[in-house]
Amino acid sequence: MTLPQQIITVAMAVLATMLTRFLPFLLFPSQNKTPRFVIQLGELLPPAILGMLVIYSYREQLLHPTSMSVIALIAGLVTVGLHVWKRNMVLSILGGTAVYMFFINIL
Amino acid sequence: MKTRTFSFAFKKTLPIMLGFSFLGITYGLYMHQLGFNFLYPTLMAMTIFGGSVEFIIANLLTKAFNPWSVFFLALIVNSRHIFYSISMLERYRGAGWRKPLLIFGLCDETFSINYATELPDDIDKDNFYLYVTMLNYFYWVFGAFLGGVFGSLINVQLNGLDFVMTALFIVIFVDQVLREKDHFSSRTGFLIALACLFIFGDTIFLPISMFIMIIIFYVQYRRTGGTAS
Numbered sequence: 001m002t003l004p005q006q007i008i009t010v011a012m013a014v015l016a017t018m019l020t021r022f023l024p025f026l027l028f029p030s031q032n033k034t035p036r037f038v039i040q041l042g043e044l045l046p047p048a049i050l051g052m053l054v055i056y057s058y059r060e061q062l063l064h065p066t067s068m069s070v071i072a073l074i075a076g077l078v079t080v081g082l083h084v085w086k087r088n089m090v091l092s093i094l095g096g097t098a099v100y101m102f103f104i105n106i107l
Numbered sequence: 108m109k110t111r112t113f114s115f116a117f118k119k120t121l122p123i124m125l126g127f128s129f130l131g132i133t134y135g136l137y138m139h140q141l142g143f144n145f146l147y148p149t150l151m152a153m154t155i156f157g158g159s160v161e162f163i164i165a166n167l168l169t170k171a172f173n174p175w176s177v178f179f180l181a182l183i184v185n186s187r188h189i190f191y192s193i194s195m196l197e198r199y200r201g202a203g204w205r206k207p208l209l210i211f212g213l214c215d216e217t218f219s220i221n222y223a224t225e226l227p228d229d230i231d232k233d234n235f236y237l238y239v240t241m242l243n244y245f246y247w248v249f250g251a252f253l254g255g256v257f258g259s260l261i262n263v264q265l266n267g268l269d270f271v272m273t274a275l276f277i278v279i280f281v282d283q284v285l286r287e288k289d290h291f292s293s294r295t296g297f298l299i300a301l302a303c304l305f306i307f308g309d310t311i312f313l314p315i316s317m318f319i320m321i322i323i324f325y326v327q328y329r330r331t332g333g334t335a336s
Binding site for chain 2: 001005006008009010012013015016017018019020021022023024025028030037038039042044045046047048049050051052053054055056057058059060062063072076079080083084087089092093096100101104105
């Protein structure tokens with residue numbers, strides 16, 4: 001690719017990404033009344049998105065299972081366990097990550 | 108109050124600082140290995156600001172010129188942002204001049220923190236949102252810059268540190284499930300995404316899951332007569 005072609009390629013990615021972030025705000029500007037269903041969607045969606053994000057993080061491990069996937073799942077369960085037990089965000093994140101890094105580096 | 112808000116926001120972003128610096132450096136290194144100088148990862152991190160798309164575009168830059176496929180690929184991979192924006196419509200309403208910045212920087216991690224953090228009374232909401240957004244942006248761009256500049260000099264020994272991001276999403280989701288009375292939405296999101304991943308593969312499963320979720324929520328909305336809000 002030439003430099004102008006590279007710039008256009010990146011610009012297309014920027015445009016698409018910005019579109020995904022700005023579109024709802026452009027469709028429902030704050031001075032107008034937002035439709036009731038959209039407001040309710042805004043309240044209903046977040047728990048669903050947070051669940052979707054967990055699947056999104058595991059997409060490669062789930063689709064192409066290897067021994068790494070097993071480690072990632074175990075580390076994930078450790079994270080869940082720690083969090084249900086202590087409810088300490090930093091502890092759960094570091095604990096789960098430590099388990100993952102430990103097994104990944106010794107295997 | 109401003110410094111209190113800042114330090115509160117800073118603490119909330121610490122796991123992201125760890126994850127983004129690491130992933131950002133990895134991304135900078137990746138582009139370096141593809142033969143691009145440090146300006147590429149840095150400028151792409153600054154303008155696109157979406158990790159997975161940046162990795163994909165880095166790779167596509169070495170292939171034949173095809174701007175429309177880049178556009179649609181980025182649209183599909185980033186389609187989840189539409190959901191973040193819908194969820195933040197009301198919360199970002201009074202943000203004034205900060206609003207364009209908040210929308211521009213609305214990535215997975217910023218959404219998770221800004222949505223899930225319960226703010227004490229002495230914390231300024233709009234500034235908190237702004238600080239979290241800007242800090243996360245800075246971590247990512249700075250990481251990409253470092254990876255690009257130091258290229259082969261940095262020997263990334265921290266194999267597996269990227270799990271920090273996965274752990275962050277898990278913790279925020281668990282928090283949500285423990286906090287809520289009704290698990291309808293979290294269960295729907297988790298299961299639909301899981302099913303769609305296996306049925307449709309990892310490129311297209313996000314927009315399809317989102318579409319199905321909207322239909323389910325619409326049916327629910329009709330059934331309750333829209334009285335829930």
